Amino acid sequence: MNFWETITGSDLSREWKAFEVRAEALPAEYRAAWETVKANLSLYGDFSGRNLTPIVDGALGLLEEAASDGQDIHDVLGDDIPGFCAALAGGEGSRNFRDRWRQQLNRNVACKLSRLGG
Template sequence: MNFWEKVTGGDLTRDWKTFGARVEALPDDYQEAWNQIVAHLFAYGDFTGRNLTPILDSALGLLEVSAADGQSVREVLGDDIQGFTTALAGGAGARTQRDRWREQLNSTVARKLSRLGG
């Protein structure tokens, strides 16, 4: 990826178009599961979402293989899609982007307050 694509997000646009084409080939219940996975996974993304691309690619690959084998979405993901997504992101203790921003804000405020205190 060159600098210009990274700045403009051209690489992400291309990846999402590819994901969209792959998702359209899935059965409806798999498409719905994909949309839920994406919605739950975005909380774990960085500012651009680039860190999620390999995770989403793997999850979509799992859905494609499972659909081709004739398995139902429930057999593959279970009843808890949000739990499945949390496991993909690194488990229950995985930090979300909100957690990272909160830590950065708290650190900045603490540093500023320590300068005021002496």
């Protein structure tokens, strides 16, 4: 990856397009699960989403392997897909973007209040 790709995010666009091409080859119920997994994992992404690329690749690989083995999607992901995604992203209680924004806001407010008070 070169500097230009890092700045523009074109490398991420290529990777996500490749993920989508791979997902199109999945059976219908697996594609629906893929969309749910993507939506739930996006909560744990950083600003660019680079931290999610290996996680998404692994999740898609799991779906591809399970589909090729003929497993039922509920046997693979269970009934709690958001919990499955939280576990993939670093475990239950891992910080999502709302937590990071809340912490940043609290830090900024505390900084402003300390300037006013002191």
